[in-house]
Amino acid sequence: YRQYRLNEFNRQINYIQQGLYSIIPYYYLNLFTAKELEEAICGKDQIDIELLKRNTLYGGDYNKNSPPIERFWIVLNEMFNNDQKNLFLIFVWGRSTLPIRDEDFQSKFLITSYDVYQGEVDQALPRKYIH
Numbered sequence: 001y002r003q004y005r006l007n008e009f010n011r012q013i014n015y016i017q018q019g020l021y022s023i024i025p026y027y028y029l030n031l032f033t034a035k036e037l038e039e040a041i042c043g044k045d046q047i048d049i050e051l052l053k054r055n056t057l058y059g060g061d062y063n064k065n066s067p068p069i070e071r072f073w074i075v076l077n078e079m080f081n082n083d084q085k086n087l088f089l090i091f092v093w094g095r096s097t098l099p100i101r102d103e104d105f106q107s108k109f110l111i112t113s114y115d116v117y118q119g120e121v122d123q124a125l126p127r128k129y130i131h
Helices: 002-007 010-023 034-043 049-054 067-079 083-092
Strands: 057-058 109-112
Touching: 049 057, 049 067
Parallel strands: 057 109
Antiparallel strands: none
């Protein structure tokens, strides 16, 4: 019985292994630890706010030294826990993780000012733009 339990999923595991090797050759997989491979495929567990800052563009009246922007980064970095950061990324970017390196960003995060005139407050909802 013990031998059966140890080997009952061998066939399924072999199929998963064959599929994985068809995408990533075996000799490349040996170059990574399990954690490194997980990060390469799924992204990092912790949201690297400095990485996001380096890959952020500013529009309108904003630049990286604008007081609202400085406060934004403080709140995001120091007051949000990792789950809240994940939810923030999903809300503004449609993904819960960041790319691992600067070079992996296909689009930049854009923060821009938006003027709200009297009577247009309801029109001032967040908008997503891919830049």
